[in-house]
Amino acid sequence: xxxxxxxxxxxxxxxxxxxxxxxxxxxxxxxxxxxxxxxxxxxxxxxxxxxxxxxxxxxxxxxxxxxxxxxxxxxxxxxxxxxxxxxxxxxxxxxxxxxxxxxxxxxxxxxxxxxxxxxxxxxxxxxxxxxxxxxxxxxxxxxxxxxxxxxxxxxxxxxxxxxxxxxxxxxxxxxxxxxxxxxxxxxxxxxxxxxxxxxxxxxxxxxxxxxxxxxxxxxxxxxxxxxxxxxxxxxxxxxxxxxxxxxxxxxxxxxxxxxxxxxxxxxxxxxxxxxxxxxxxxxxxxxxxxxxxx
Amino acid sequence: xxxxxxxxxxxxxxxxxxxxxxxxxxxxxxxxxxxxxxxxxxxxxxxxxxxxxxxxxxxxxxxxxxxxxxxxxxxxxxxxxxxxxxxxxxxxxxxxxxxxxxxxxxxxxxxxxxxxxxxxxxxxxxxxxxxxxxxxxxxxxxxxxxxxxxxxxxxxxxxxxxxxxxxxxxxxxxxxxxxxxxxxxxxxxxxxxxxxxxxxxxxxxxxxxxxxxxxxxxxxxxxxxxxxxxxxxxxxxxxxxxxxxxxxxxxxxxxxxxxxxxxxxx
Numbered sequence: 001x002x003x004x005x006x007x008x009x010x011x012x013x014x015x016x017x018x019x020x021x022x023x024x025x026x027x028x029x030x031x032x033x034x035x036x037x038x039x040x041x042x043x044x045x046x047x048x049x050x051x052x053x054x055x056x057x058x059x060x061x062x063x064x065x066x067x068x069x070x071x072x073x074x075x076x077x078x079x080x081x082x083x084x085x086x087x088x089x090x091x092x093x094x095x096x097x098x099x100x101x102x103x104x105x106x107x108x109x110x111x112x113x114x115x116x117x118x119x120x121x122x123x124x125x126x127x128x129x130x131x132x133x134x135x136x137x138x139x140x141x142x143x144x145x146x147x148x149x150x151x152x153x154x155x156x157x158x159x160x161x162x163x164x165x166x167x168x169x170x171x172x173x174x175x176x177x178x179x180x181x182x183x184x185x186x187x188x189x190x191x192x193x194x195x196x197x198x199x200x201x202x203x204x205x206x207x208x209x210x211x212x213x214x215x216x217x218x219x220x221x222x223x224x225x226x227x228x229x230x231x232x233x234x235x236x237x238x239x240x241x242x243x244x245x246x247x248x249x250x251x252x253x254x255x256x257x258x259x260x261x262x263x264x265x266x267x268x269x270x271x272x273x274x275x276x277x278x279x280x281x282x283x284x285x286x287x288x289x290x291x292x293x294x
Numbered sequence: 295x296x297x298x299x300x301x302x303x304x305x306x307x308x309x310x311x312x313x314x315x316x317x318x319x320x321x322x323x324x325x326x327x328x329x330x331x332x333x334x335x336x337x338x339x340x341x342x343x344x345x346x347x348x349x350x351x352x353x354x355x356x357x358x359x360x361x362x363x364x365x366x367x368x369x370x371x372x373x374x375x376x377x378x379x380x381x382x383x384x385x386x387x388x389x390x391x392x393x394x395x396x397x398x399x400x401x402x403x404x405x406x407x408x409x410x411x412x413x414x415x416x417x418x419x420x421x422x423x424x425x426x427x428x429x430x431x432x433x434x435x436x437x438x439x440x441x442x443x444x445x446x447x448x449x450x451x452x453x454x455x456x457x458x459x460x461x462x463x464x465x466x467x468x469x470x471x472x473x474x475x476x477x478x479x480x481x482x483x484x485x486x487x488x489x490x491x492x493x494x495x496x497x498x499x500x501x502x503x504x505x506x507x508x509x510x511x512x513x514x515x516x517x518x519x520x521x522x523x524x525x526x527x528x529x530x531x532x533x534x535x536x537x538x539x540x541x542x543x544x545x546x547x548x549x550x551x552x553x554x555x556x557x558x559x560x
Binding site for chain 1: 296305307311313314315317374385386389398399400408414429432435438488495513528533555
């Protein structure tokens with residue numbers, strides 16, 4: 001190897017080194033350590049952790065709360081992802097066109113995105129409060145329906161959280177659709193209009209297919225968020241009543257930092273990592289196709 | 295006809311979207327007896343904000359959050375710039391593998407590795423410090439990716455011209471690449487600041503004293519323990535904590551939206 005090339009090698013690695021070291025310490029190492037600790041017992045007092053093989057995983061399969069929480073998370077994902085993506089697209093199409101009050105509309109749709117989830121949760125907690133909350137004032141005061149404890153009832157609590165999440169996320173995803181819409185040349189729509197295509201037809205056959213890469217990008221982000229964001233649960237329900245609103249990451253937090261059962265928390269984290277890893281592989285497969293598409 | 299219907303629909307949705315926030319504003323700026331009663335001429339007041347400010351060490355929380363956000367952004371900008379430069383312009387052995395390893399963080403974010411990262415912080419004796427909140431986020435895969443793409447679009451001729459004039463690698467980076475990528479830096483900084491201003495779960499886990507708690511955690515501690523159900527004060531505190539970001543957003547709306555757009559196009 002000649003001197004210039006050796007220098008390139010060394011410089012390249014030196015430039016990368018600080019970031020790589022931190023990434024290794026706080027992303028790669030913990031991911032591997034999670035696996036290692038999930039195969040051990042939780043150290044208690046003077047008793048150190050011992051190798052237990054797959055015992056924690058056996059416990060996981062037999063843990064009804066785990067299955068309940070996983071089910072909740074799937075419902076939560078199914079409730080938030082399609083709705084927030086559809087709303088985001090609708091919002092983007094609206095504020096991209098000539099509509100009166102466009103500035104205000106954009107502002108109204110996007111503002112929830114800038115607020116911390118914890119602030120959002122506080123505001124909505126008040127909104128859902130029995131008797132005093134705006135929702136009860138509307139349903140009981142105006143419509144005369146019987147009073148209902150929205151967050152305190154197992155059948156409605158998860159839906160309430162889904163609504164909050166959609167409210168928070170739709171405006172964020174709208175931005176990506178808006179960027180994509182602005183990149184589509186207007187001549188395409190005009191050409192379709194000359195051919196006599198209606199607006200809906202044009203959207204369905206021209207615009208929507210062109211937005212496919214954006215939809216995939218937003219979809220992946222929405223999936224990650226549905227497994228990553230639990231701030232609102234800490235504030236609004238603490239997973240209750242009876243774990244009806246607990247999600248996987250919140251359960252990990254409970255097990256790891258309230259019951260201090262770190263081995264089982266690691267086992268649960270492995271499930272979460274498996275879900276996110278699957279999402280990564282799917283995205284990679286789709287991204288490959290996207291390159292061919294262009 | 296459909297146009298008119300769409301306009302009405304768009305406005306209804308916007309009003310629905312702004313309603314929870316408007317409700318919070320109403321409650322925060324009116325005396326408690328009006329917090330759930332709507333009268334057009336109810337007296338306005340700032341007393342709720344004063345009460346909230348005095349009831350908890352919000353000044354300290356503000357300082358903590360500003361320090362946290364500045365620390366993370368400062369370190370991020372340096373690390374991300376160096377790494378992106380290496381990936382964009384150096385053909386060193388193992389580059390593609392390293393890049394793939396960096397991208398892993400896009401999927402497996404520090405947000406989900408709370409159990410192990412807490413263990414690490416305890417081992418390093420860093421728990422309950424602002425450094426501990428920031429450390430897992432400082433090498434940002436998203437930032438490295440974003441800047442690498444940007445650096446790759448900068449013509450090599452500019453790079454070579456600077457080198458002919460005798461500039462070393464780091465000076466070329468500082469005088470050619472960094473200035474030409476300014477819009478991307480601004481976009482990244484806005485996204486990073488709003489992310490870490492708002493981040494909650496990890497700071498909640500790793501801090502347990504007033505000296506290190508950021509605003510989000512301070513707000514949660516305040517509204518869950520100190521205040522029964524005095525909603526006027528809680529909403530005032532809520533608006534207080536999100537206030538600076540909200541005001542910045544209203545002032546620089548265009549930059550915010552463009553930054554989020556730029557950060558999303560990849």
